[in-house]
Amino acid sequence: MTSTVERSRRRKNRGPQDLRSEEELVAERRKGRVGLYLIIPGMAVLALFFAAPVMVLLGMSLYARPPGAEIGEFVPALEFGNYATVVGAYWEVFLRSFLFALIATVAALLIGYPMAYLVAVRLRGRQLMQGILLVLLIAPFFSSFILRTQAWKQILSDEGPVVTVLRAIAILPADGHLTATAFAVVCGLTYNFLPFMMLPIYANLDRLDTNLLEASGDLYASPLTTFFKVTLPLSMPGVFAGTLLTFIPAAGDYVNAALLGNNRDTAMIGQIIDSRFFKVVDYPGASALSFILMVLILALVMIYIKRFGTKELF
Amino acid sequence: MTTTSTIKDEARPKASSGADLHLANVTKRFSDFTAVDDLTLTVPSGTFFALLGPSGCGKTTTLRMIAGLEQPTSGTISIGGKDVTKLPSFQRQVNTVFQSYALFPHMTVLDNVAFGLKRKRVGDSVARAKAALEMVELQHLAARKPMQLSGGQQQRVALARALVNRPAVLLLDEPLGALDMKLRRQMQVELKSIQTEVGLTFIHVTHDQEEAMTMADTVAVMNKGKIEQMGAPRDLYELPRTAFVANFLGKSNLMPGSVTEDLGNAVAVDVAGHRLVMPKDRAVSHSGAAVVGVRPEKMRVLNLSDEYSPSANMLTGTVLDASFTGVSTEYLVEVPGIGTLATFSQNMGQAPARRGDTVRMTWEPDFSFGLDGSAKTTEGQDAV
Numbered sequence: 001m002t003s004t005v006e007r008s009r010r011r012k013n014r015g016p017q018d019l020r021s022e023e024e025l026v027a028e029r030r031k032g033r034v035g036l037y038l039i040i041p042g043m044a045v046l047a048l049f050f051a052a053p054v055m056v057l058l059g060m061s062l063y064a065r066p067p068g069a070e071i072g073e074f075v076p077a078l079e080f081g082n083y084a085t086v087v088g089a090y091w092e093v094f095l096r097s098f099l100f101a102l103i104a105t106v107a108a109l110l111i112g113y114p115m116a117y118l119v120a121v122r123l124r125g126r127q128l129m130q131g132i133l134l135v136l137l138i139a140p141f142f143s144s145f146i147l148r149t150q151a152w153k154q155i156l157s158d159e160g161p162v163v164t165v166l167r168a169i170a171i172l173p174a175d176g177h178l179t180a181t182a183f184a185v186v187c188g189l190t191y192n193f194l195p196f197m198m199l200p201i202y203a204n205l206d207r208l209d210t211n212l213l214e215a216s217g218d219l220y221a222s223p224l225t226t227f228f229k230v231t232l233p234l235s236m237p238g239v240f241a242g243t244l245l246t247f248i249p250a251a252g253d254y255v256n257a258a259l260l261g262n263n264r265d266t267a268m269i270g271q272i273i274d275s276r277f278f279k280v281v282d283y284p285g286a287s288a289l290s291f292i293l294m295v296l297i298l299a300l301v302m303i304y305i306k307r308f309g310t311k312e313l314f
Numbered sequence: 315m316t317t318t319s320t321i322k323d324e325a326r327p328k329a330s331s332g333a334d335l336h337l338a339n340v341t342k343r344f345s346d347f348t349a350v351d352d353l354t355l356t357v358p359s360g361t362f363f364a365l366l367g368p369s370g371c372g373k374t375t376t377l378r379m380i381a382g383l384e385q386p387t388s389g390t391i392s393i394g395g396k397d398v399t400k401l402p403s404f405q406r407q408v409n410t411v412f413q414s415y416a417l418f419p420h421m422t423v424l425d426n427v428a429f430g431l432k433r434k435r436v437g438d439s440v441a442r443a444k445a446a447l448e449m450v451e452l453q454h455l456a457a458r459k460p461m462q463l464s465g466g467q468q469q470r471v472a473l474a475r476a477l478v479n480r481p482a483v484l485l486l487d488e489p490l491g492a493l494d495m496k497l498r499r500q501m502q503v504e505l506k507s508i509q510t511e512v513g514l515t516f517i518h519v520t521h522d523q524e525e526a527m528t529m530a531d532t533v534a535v536m537n538k539g540k541i542e543q544m545g546a547p548r549d550l551y552e553l554p555r556t557a558f559v560a561n562f563l564g565k566s567n568l569m570p571g572s573v574t575e576d577l578g579n580a581v582a583v584d585v586a587g588h589r590l591v592m593p594k595d596r597a598v599s600h601s602g603a604a605v606v607g608v609r610p611e612k613m614r615v616l617n618l619s620d621e622y623s624p625s626a627n628m629l630t631g632t633v634l635d636a637s638f639t640g641v642s643t644e645y646l647v648e649v650p651g652i653g654t655l656a657t658f659s660q661n662m663g664q665a666p667a668r669r670g671d672t673v674r675m676t677w678e679p680d681f682s683f684g685l686d687g688s689a690k691t692t693e694g695q696d697a698v
């Protein structure tokens with residue numbers, strides 16, 4: 001139906017002198033070079049801001065340190081050993097980064113989906129409530145990323161409300177901490193990337209046809225069954241986009257681990273790259289780590305898309 | 315687990331025929347707007363019942379309350395003698411063919427049709443769904459998604475998806491609304507034969523009066539949240555009891571006047587100086603102000619020189635408009651003191667009257683019907 005409407009609208013927008021059929025126009029567009037010209041600017045931007053830095057990074061990761069060189073002094077080479085060195089030293093950190101990102105993604109999904117559902121479906125038609133809730137949910141993210149993460153440090157601090165309560169009900173031992181733990185890092189990641197999870201799901205659920213939910217109820221499905229048989233499957237494109245948008249930046253994040261973690265067992269790969277680059281001034285090592293991170297994320301995302309990707313998205 | 319077992323018990327298919335439906339004093343208010351107003355209605359098992367009325371009169375709201383998708387503000391609904399007013403929709407033995415079809419876009423046609431059976435844990439759900447698709451002649455499209463079907467095909471899937479559950483009551487909300495005329499007629503015949511075949515109770519909502527009349531055993535004409543009149547299509551057409559029904563269901567000439575004589579079985583009414591007779595058993599009131607009605611096709615159009623029965627009601631007027639349609643000629647005739655009346659005469663080879671001609675219109679008193687004197691004669695004329 002929509003496509004018919006769309007098509008007739010497009011037809012209307014076309015000039016009166018243009019009497020060729022839609023098919024002819026499409027065929028012509030395919031044949032012509034116009035399309036090719038149109039993608040040139042995009043390709044140029046990609047080449048300049050993505051391909052070139054990646055090549056530089058790749059080159060840098062293979063640099064070697066000549067014997068007796070000063071700190072930060074490297075020469076161009078094909079030192080593949082750099083990769084072996086950093087993988088040997090940091091494979092655990094890679095694993096941890098992906099694990100933290102995965103947990104944060106699942107947590108963000110479990111928190112973000114119900115929120116998106118509440119605003120988009122349960123409050124359907126009540127625009128004022130929807131608006132207020134959306135603003136409340138998004139507004140914190142207008143403030144600085146670092147500040148927000150810093151705030152979590154306060155919330156989870158030993159004198160803060162969370163620790164006090166958890167200690168009082170003996171979930172946490174009397175001398176237990178939350179700051180500088182893996183828990184705090186995952187909390188930070190979950191919180192900071194929540195909007196990336198929630199908004200795509202919200203955008204999807206906002207278009208959900210509630211007639212379908214009524215039809216499902218009419219066909220003997222309980223509200224819970226309706227959710228799993230109708231609502232959730234229909235919102236999968238949103239879930240898919242949300243999980244990708246959360247997992248990718250979370251896996252490479254270093255702010256949360258740096259501010260909320262410790263430097264023993266919560267380090268994430270972003271943090272390592274940061275310190276390799278700016279503190280140790282090991283450019284080849286940092287570059288090799290960056291490159292590995294990129295390739296791993298790409299590989300994971302590809303597997304994910306292959307496995308769960310929906311036609312609507314790709 | 316307890317919920318599951320209740321659903322199962324509630325939803326287990328009972329006898330394959332329908333059940334009585336009873337609405338008692340059902341009212342639905344949306345804030346200060348009354349959409350359905352104190353509706354009382356009984357639909358016997360196995361009936362094809364049509365709910366006919368103009369847009370916004372509360373038809374969909376009534377259906378939604380029967381389906382359990384809307385809670386009545388007051389009143390009770392019972393199906394097969396059991397009060398279901400508080401029962402949520404998924405526990406009711408009722409299925410709906412929605413105005414917008416509401417097919418699940420992520421499922422194949424077959425999965426759509428099997429959906430209800432699977433929820434009820436019917437063993438051979440797929441086989442039954444296939445059989446239902448066969449009934450609507452769509453078995454060859456079972457593997458398609460709803461988006462890949464035409465409007466008419468989608469409509470038939472929606473019908474199969476509801477019918478396959480053999481509900482006690484099947485609700486159809488203008489299911490043919492989106493179809494073109496030809497397909498619509500075809501589906502009307504199909505629907506009627508399916509209903510006769512399976513013997514279910516059908517509640518069919520429409521604002522197409524022809525559809526209601528040709529398909530239904532009982533038609534209820536609804537207006538502003540109330541049922542104006544209810545009965546067999548022919549009874550409703552031949553003897554409308556309100557101006558709304560007289561005008562909405564077909565056309566009527568309604569002429570206000572006052573009763574002047576009691577003739578025993580009939581009364582004579584003075585309408586702007588004309589004496590018109592109507593039988594008492596077809597009149598709502600027998601004294602004082604009254605509205606005399608007659609259907610256009612019940613009148614004969616005569617030349618002034620033609621003879622006519624002395625007992626007939628007769629009016630003389632000037633032809634304002636004559637349109638020849640082949641089978642008949644439709645006239646608008648201006649009668650002094652009364653206004654414009656519509657009538658037509660069948661084409662029996664006679665020369666039609668022309669514009670400006672003075673003609674005589676006669677009809678047997680038995681064809682007259684009498685409405686309440688306070689009836690607004692134009693009510694329902696332009697309702698859609």
Ligand SMILES: Nc1ncnc2c1ncn2[C@@H]1O[C@H](COP(=O)(O)OP(=O)(O)OP(=O)(O)O)[C@@H](O)[C@H]1O
Nearest residue numbers: 344347349367368369370371372373374375376521
């Ligand atoms: N959720 C609602 N909130 C407020 N008013 C409503 C709501 N649903 C229906 N109404 C009103 O109730 C009246 C009856 O609506 P309903 O949908 O039952 O009409 P209908 O007879 O089915 O009309 P149509 O033939 O156009 O489908 C309408 O005036 C409508 O505006």
Ligand SMILES: [Mg+2]
Nearest residue numbers: 373374375413
């Ligand atoms: Mg409706």
